[in-house]
Each structure stands twice: as structure tokens, then as C-alpha cells.
Amino acid sequence: MPEHGMLTLPAPAKLNRMLHITGRRDDGYHLLQTLFQFLDHGDTLTLASRDDGELRLDAELAGVTSDDNLILRAARRLQHATGTRSGAHISLRKRLPMGGGLGGGSSDAATTLLGLNRLWRLDLSLDTLATLGLELGADVPVFVRGHAAWGEGIGEHLTPVELDTPWFVVVHPGVGVSTPHIFKAPELTRDTPPITMARALQGGAASWRNDCEPTVRKLYPEVARALDWLGERAPSMLTGTGACVFARLEREEDATALLTEIPEHWQAFKAPGRNRSPLHDALDR
Numbered sequence: 001m002p003e004h005g006m007l008t009l010p011a012p013a014k015l016n017r018m019l020h021i022t023g024r025r026d027d028g029y030h031l032l033q034t035l036f037q038f039l040d041h042g043d044t045l046t047l048a049s050r051d052d053g054e055l056r057l058d059a060e061l062a063g064v065t066s067d068d069n070l071i072l073r074a075a076r077r078l079q080h081a082t083g084t085r086s087g088a089h090i091s092l093r094k095r096l097p098m099g100g101g102l103g104g105g106s107s108d109a110a111t112t113l114l115g116l117n118r119l120w121r122l123d124l125s126l127d128t129l130a131t132l133g134l135e136l137g138a139d140v141p142v143f144v145r146g147h148a149a150w151g152e153g154i155g156e157h158l159t160p161v162e163l164d165t166p167w168f169v170v171v172h173p174g175v176g177v178s179t180p181h182i183f184k185a186p187e188l189t190r191d192t193p194p195i196t197m198a199r200a201l202q203g204g205a206a207s208w209r210n211d212c213e214p215t216v217r218k219l220y221p222e223v224a225r226a227l228d229w230l231g232e233r234a235p236s237m238l239t240g241t242g243a244c245v246f247a248r249l250e251r252e253e254d255a256t257a258l259l260t261e262i263p264e265h266w267q268a269f270k271a272p273g274r275n276r277s278p279l280h281d282a283l284d285r
């Protein structure tokens with residue numbers, strides 16, 4: 001096999017610590033104000049360079065063909081943008097639930113862009129990689145840049161921030177929530193008055209909310225049950241358009257204790273919040 005050079009890299013999850021919908025663009029995309037933070041938990045990609053230009057992916061994801069996988073789309077986009085003759089053999093260890101609001105697909109795409117930029121010695125800047133990433137999904141740029149951020153527009157205007165870094169227990173209530181389904185819902189509120197980043201940060205976690213939550217609760221009762229169950233035990237919220245919900249805990253012991261109580265029909269994990277992406281930590285090592 002014509003492979004040389006190999007990297008194993010994390011593709012961490014993100015949380016939306018708060019999310020406001022402030023309007024809509026002419027093309028239907030929603031204007032958001034959100035605080036993104038990473039988790040020290042996610043997928044793992046192994047990327048090996050090939051000198052024959054071929055792209056291969058070992059990943060079996062339900063309902064996603066290899067061709068549609070954001071990993072191959074990112075790799076093809078990078079080949080096309082640079083004209084490189086390099087290829088890659090990529091394998092994915094998937095841990096993040098798909099369509100969970102944890103940005104797993106976007107994170108896989110960002111890890112592919114940064115990993116192949118390194119392996120193929122392309123030397124593209126983070127600005128260029130973030131621009132390529134935005135074509136693949138609204139959440140890709142924050143994973144490319146690798147710092148917790150205040151996001152505006154559709155998530156592409158990013159300002160780095162330092163947020164509190166508690167432990168989180170993330171629960172997947174076993175239902176898939178489709179992002180377009182939520183954004184198409186007539187009852188979704190789209191008129192939250194814009195606020196400044198300073199005001200959002202000043203309010204702190206106790207003041208943060210997610211404008212998608214009432215709509216997701218109504219359309220997906222199992223998510224509402226998970227939010228209610230978790231909310232009785234710790235401050236809890238929806239991430240993105242769901243389906244995952246997360247509880248905020250000060251100490252790891254509290255997260256461990258809560259995890260043991262989660263009803264068996266839901267999947268859950270605990271992880272600490274990170275203001276710097278574990279992907280960028282790994283690339284610097």
C-alpha cells in the first residue's frame with residue numbers, strides 16, 4: 001500500500017453553552033449568537049498519507065455513504081483547493097452520537113482538514129482552512145480555529161473567549177433530531193434581540209439558554225423527558241438543535257455520581273469543558 005506518514009488525532013465534541021436566534025438571512029439560514037466550548041471527549045481519526053492521490057475511508061455510519069461522509073468531503077475539498085497529488089487512508093473511531101448537537105460530523109471534517117494540511121505539508125493558514133470548512137458546515141470553522149468562541153452570523157464570525165470549565169454529563173435520549181426539521185418549524189422563535197458578547201459573558205452560565213429548546217421539547221418528547229430528569233439534579237440545557245442535553249457540575253465526583261443514576265435507556269458520558277480544542281493540543285505535541 002503506497003502509504004507514508006501517519007497521524008492519530010482527536011475530533012472533540014462541542015457544546016453550545018447558550019444559543020440565541022436573532023434573525024434569518026435571505027437564503028433561509030438562521031442568524032445565531034452562541035457560545036461554543038469543546039469537550040475532552042470525541043471521535044478519533046487515524047490519517048495515513050498515500051502518494052497515489054487516492055482517498056479511502058474506513059467508517060461505517062448508519063445512513064451516510066462513504067462519499068457523503070464529511071471526512072471524505074473535507075479531504076476532496078482540500079485536494080481540489082490545492083491541487084495536491086497526495087491521497088489518504090483515513091479510519092474513524094466514532095464515539096459521538098450522530099445528529100446529537102455535539103458537532104461530531106463537523107469536528108471530523110475539521111480534524112481531516114488540519115490533519116491532512118499537516119501530513120500533505122500544505123501549510124494552509126487556519127483562516128483558509130476555516131473558509132474551506134464553512135463550505136462543509138456552519139459548525140466546522142470553530143473546530144478549525146480550536147478555541148472556545150462567541151459565534152455570530154451562522155457561526156462563522158468567531159471571537160475567542162475564556163469560559164468556565166466545569167464537568168459535564170451529556171445525555172443522548174435515544175432519538176435523532178434533524179437540524180433542518182427544527183430550523184423549519186413555524187413555532188421556532190427567531191427574534192431574540194441581539195446582545196453584546198460582554199453582556200452574554202457577564203450574565204454567566206446561570207443566565208444562558210437555548211432558543212431551540214421549546215421547539216425541540218415539543219417535537220421530541222423524549223428530549224423533554226431527559227431535560228426534566230437532568231434538570232432536577234443539576235443546571236441543564238440542550239446543545240445546538242439537540243438531541244443531546246447536558247448538565248453542568250463543579251466536580252468530577254459529582255459528574256461520576258450523576259452518571260451512575262442515568263436511566264439505562266439513555267446513553268450518557270461525562271467530560272470536562274475545554275477552552276482549547278484537544279485537536280490543537282494534539283497537533284502541538
Ligand SMILES: C[C@@](CO)(OP(=O)(O)O)[C@H](O)COP(=O)(O)OP(=O)(O)OC[C@H]1O[C@@H](n2ccc(N)nc2=O)[C@H](O)[C@@H]1O
Nearest residue numbers: 028029030101102103137138139154179180183240241242
Ligand atoms: C445549530 C447548530 C449550533 O451549533 O448546531 P447543531 O445542533 O447542528 O450541532 C449549528 O449552527 C448547525 O450547524 P451544522 O450542523 O453545521 O448545520 P449545516 O449542516 O450547515 O445546516 C443544516 C441545515 O440547517 C439549517 N440551518 C443551519 C444553520 C443555521 N444557522 N441556520 C439554518 O437554518 C439549514 O436548513 C441547513 O441546510
Ligand SMILES: Nc1ncnc2c1ncn2[C@@H]1O[C@H](COP(=O)(O)OP(=O)(O)O)[C@@H](O)[C@H]1O
Nearest residue numbers: 069070071098099100101102103104105106108
Ligand atoms: N463523519 C460524520 N460523522 C457524523 N455525521 C456525519 C459524518 N459525515 C456526514 N454526517 C452527516 O451529518 C449529520 C450531522 O452530524 P453531526 O455533526 O454528528 O450532528 P450535529 O450537527 O447535530 O451535531 C449526520 O446526521 C450525518 O447524516
